[in-house]
Amino acid sequence: MTREAMHAELAAARSTTLTMLDAVDEPLRSIIPAGHTWSALMVLDHLRILDEQVAAVVQRIAARAKASGLDAPPPNITGLRELSTYEKGVMDAPSVAGMEPRAPSPPTIESDAAAARAQLLSVMGDVWAVDCRERRFPHPWIGPMNPFEWLQFTAVHERGHHPHLRAILSAAGEPHA
Secondary structure, eight states, X not given: OBHHHHHHXXXXXXXXXXXXXXXXXXXXXXXXXXXXXXXXXXXXXXXXXXXXXXXXXXXXXXXXHHHTTOOOOOSBOOOOOOOGGGGXXXXXXXXXXXXXXXXXXXXXXXXXXXXXXXXXXXXXXXHTTSOOTTOOEEETTTEEEOHHHHHHHHHHHHHHHHHHHHHHHHHHTSOOO
């Protein structure tokens, strides 16, 4: 995985999310449909939280690796854990404290999510500046991951929410009795 490929993977996942949100009228984004616990904007807020938390983890690992005097990693990172299998399990994963979105979503949610993603992308530079492939931090239900895997997981996680988001948006647009 190259830095450019990681960036493209994150960008594609976010582009799909925003395309789905942009396809519906503003009021539908805030509706929590029957049978659901979140609105579409709450899903975006959840993704914001993950971006913020992953950025903090990745930045901390990279800073510790840099302090240890490690050199830059190779341009193409190999041997990463296969995480795409977790995409289908995102909605069945155990709840993790601190990942609940704000309810109701604030009017700033879209800019908040954009800022969190920008921070995550900025931190990617720290990861590709020092070889932290052997540095790990545990994910609550996947186990220890290095910063490259954490970044990859962020895209996998977001893609895992796409069917969820589609279902919420579809149900929000249905007439209510």
